[in-house]
Amino acid sequence: MPRPTTDPTAEPAAPESADSTRERIVTAATDEFARHGIAGARVDRIAKQARTSKERVYAYFRGKEALYGHIAAKELTELAEATKMDPGDLPGYAGRLFDHFTARPDHHRLITWGRLELADSAVVDTDADPTRAAIARKLDQLRQAQQAGHLDPAWDPVDVLALVNQIATTWAAQTEIGAAAEQAADPSVAARRAAVVAAVERLFPRVKRSQPG
Structure with missing residues (x-):
């Protein structure tokens, strides 16, 4: 039986990169954590979905919590980039948060699992926690807006941020009442978004900036 011939000009297949x-x-673990949380996540399922071995997963990440921490930091960076806060336009910020979590409900679930399971964990490095760092930056922005006269100083910046975030994520956090939206006069996602923006506008009106003339 003749041996198969090889093309001497063909380039050898490149080995799969570690990256x-x-x-x-990371992709497989993001889905796994969003579905099952940290305690419920299984490294063997992550390895299978990633087409690798459990040993390989542990070679990159020392455990589930370390893997979750890496993913959470990545996701929170993505969130910060997609929803930059303008303290003079908090209704617009709320709308961007609503849009992000409407498009990425898995992101909201992923973050919520971490809040529930790692709140008191010694694994969390509070000095390097991207959530705490992002909150600190936004609080500073709000204080500066108050000092500039763009935001009512009667509000504590902590309350402003908490209320805006809570209103913006109302539907992402309360999926159990999603069916009720079908009975609304306008059941569209656009109507829910408009209600979120209007609620924040009533609490924290946009700054009316003068037009150049």
Whole structure:
């Protein structure tokens, strides 16, 4: 039986890079954590979905909580980039938050699992926690807006941020009442968004900036 011939000009297949394996692990783990939380996540399922081995997962990340921490930091960075806060336009900020979590309900679930399961964990490095850092930056922005006369100083910046975030994530956090929206006069997602923006506008009106003339 003749041996198969090989093309001497053909380039050898490139070996799979470590980066691609790591990326597949992160992608698979993001889905796993969003579905099952940290305690319920299974490394063997992550490895199977990532087309690798459990040993390989542990070679990149020392455990589930470390893997979750890496993913949470990545997701929170993405959130910060997608929903930059303008303290003079808090209704617009609320609308961007609503849009992000409407498009990425898995992101909201992922963050919520971390809040529930890692709130008192010694694994969380509070000095490097991206959530705390983002909150500190936004509080500073709000204080500066108050000092500039763009935001009512009667409000504590902590309350402003908490209320705006809570209103913006109302529907993402309360999926159990999603069916009730079908009975609304306007059941569209656009109507829910408009209600979120209007609620924040009543509490914290946009700054009316003078037009250049």
